[in-house]
Amino acid sequence: QKEVEQDPGPLSVPEGAIVSLNCTYSNSAFQYFMWYRQYSRKGPELLMYTYSSGNKEDGRFTAQVDKSSKYISLFIRDSQPSDSATYLCAMGAQKLVFGQGTRLTINP
Amino acid sequence: ETGVTQSPTHLIKTRGQQVTLRCSSQSGHNTVSWYQQALGQGPQFIFQYYREEENGRGNFPPRFSGLQFPNYSSELNVNALELDDSALYLCASSSPGNEETQYFGPGTRLLVL
Numbered sequence: 001q002k003e004v005e006q007d008p009g010p011l012s013v014p015e016g017a018i019v020s021l022n023c024t025y026s027n028s029a030f031q032y033f034m035w036y037r038q039y040s041r042k043g044p045e046l047l048m049y050t051y052s053s054g055n056k057e058d059g060r061f062t063a064q065v066d067k068s069s070k071y072i073s074l075f076i077r078d079s080q081p082s083d084s085a086t087y088l089c090a091m092g093a094q095k096l097v098f099g100q101g102t103r104l105t106i107n108p
Numbered sequence: 109e110t111g112v113t114q115s116p117t118h119l120i121k122t123r124g125q126q127v128t129l130r131c132s133s134q135s136g137h138n139t140v141s142w143y144q145q146a147l148g149q150g151p152q153f154i155f156q157y158y159r160e161e162e163n164g165r166g167n168f169p170p171r172f173s174g175l176q177f178p179n180y181s182s183e184l185n186v187n188a189l190e191l192d193d194s195a196l197y198l199c200a201s202s203s204p205g206n207e208e209t210q211y212f213g214p215g216t217r218l219l220v221l
Contacts, residue, residue, distance in 0.1 A: 096153060
């Protein structure tokens, strides 16, 4: 079993929809949780960073962490075609453990 | 765009050869981590350098080695290349006290034939 599980998709939604991306994990020691966005043939770009449980909002993006369930989510409101990318969850501290990534396409 | 730069952008090598990849960290960042990202997968941690010393290593064989220089730039060296080493190699830097917040460069795409 992988330490971090993420559905690879692909996920395709119409422009303006709310997108929900999720990861589960097995290591209860994880305290830091990140979401990265990766465009094709580029490096990952840090989107959201959360410490421990709770919610964090930044513009159209909301990150949620539920440590009791070992489950994290990223919500994208009013999705745009420019949001089309692969979204990677990551957790840990010194060493980041990544999910496989979910490939998301927003259709105009 | 982050201030992390990597060179070269692309590289083609043959099995058994050796390769050196380079990374310049973002200004003010003294910690550099290297990751390997195979096609369709998430990045996997190779190792981290802090103050020119290896500061943690993932599940990679000793033929993967690295260096960090006094200006915090770093090199990743891979000896005896294997076909499975074909991947995107990513460098990430982080600032003192914020090692978990890592900013990635664009990566070096390595193809081993």
